[in-house]
Amino acid sequence: MPTRSVDVPLDQLRKKFDYFSVGSDQVWNPNYVDCYRWMFLQFAERDQRVALSPSIGMSSLSSPYARRQISRGLRGFDRLSVRERDGAELIKQLTGQDATVLVDPTLVVTANSWRSVACGRMVPDRPYVFTYLLGDRSVEQDAYISAVLDELDAVQISLSDKARDGEVDAGPAEFIALIDGAARVITDSYHASVFSILMGTPVTIFRRGGVFKSVFQTRNAYADVWTAERSFRRRVF
Known part of the structure; x- marks a missing residue:
């Protein structure tokens, strides 16, 4: 799949593209995430954000900070899906939102x-x-x-x-x-x-x-x- 680099400030990206997608392996796992703004697409407008099978990789969150940051990030999505059933249940607990469970993005192509x-x-x-x-x-x-x-x-x-x-x-x-x-x-x-x-x-x-x-x-x-x-x-x- 062809890619290209876009060398502009994050806040200006939303003017160049219609949608932004986040997904795949443990991108919402608080043990690995060091920039919640990036992983939850907070630089984009709400209606531009799409969550395509991201993985939290955990069935529970013990850290109050992680719970607060992830809850805040999740509430910024209207199009919300996750890779695992545990992730959907955790999202429901944190925000009351229903997330669709989809296959891993690697399975979308043959x-x-x-x-x-x-x-x-x-x-x-x-x-x-x-x-x-x-x-x-x-x-x-x-x-x-x-x-x-x-x-x-x-x-x-x-x-x-x-x-x-x-x-x-x-x-x-x-x-x-x-x-x-x-x-x-x-x-x-x-x-x-x-x-x-x-x-x-x-x-x-x-x-x-x-x-x-x-x-x-x-x-x-x-x-x-x-x-x-x-x-x-x-x-x-």
């Missing part, structure tokens, strides 16, 4: 659309298992990965957010291609799970933090992915 922007320069010629693990791995998880590698007679391609030794230097385009071409994906990542589902790649999902659990025991957000994906596929045309 697998072939993602393939058109993928880069296969890191995809090997032989079978491989792509491991994308953001949390610490347990001994049990390492043993499971080794067993899968032996079963599939595959090599391992590893990626995380910790710059571990031996990891590939992949960007978003390579990330998509590595998932698409893998014999198996093993991950504790929401979006690696989403792309595996979308691409039809076999996937094992770990609970993050070194605890070995099956996909059915992971947090509710993953269950939402499967539910939303099945619903989404029925509506593709």
Whole structure:
């Protein structure tokens, strides 16, 4: 998708565009947000603001400051949707507003659309298992990965957010291609799970933090992915 840079003060942006959208992964999580004005589009007019499947990433807020800032930001939207059911319930508690639960924005386009922007320069010629693990791995998880590698007679391609030794230097385009071409994906990542589902790649999902659990025991957000994906596929045309 083409993009362009707009080098003007935020307060002047609303004069250049009709609408502004905020969405995707944990953009409303108070542990990550450092500019509420930006993440809640407060530089734009109210009727220009669109919330397209943003994620709060939490089912409750203990900080009075976070509750106050997020409540204030949410009340600035007439077009309000979220990615998770927990997020919709939290918004209802904070503001009394009803938020529509929509699929993750990555599911709005087809697998072939993602393939058109993928880069296969890191995809090997032989079978491989792509491991994308953001949390610490347990001994049990390492043993499971080794067993899968032996079963599939595959090599391992590893990626995380910790710059571990031996990891590939992949960007978003390579990330998509590595998932698409893998014999198996093993991950504790929401979006690696989403792309595996979308691409039809076999996937094992770990609970993050070194605890070995099956996909059915992971947090509710993953269950939402499967539910939303099945619903989404029925509506593709």
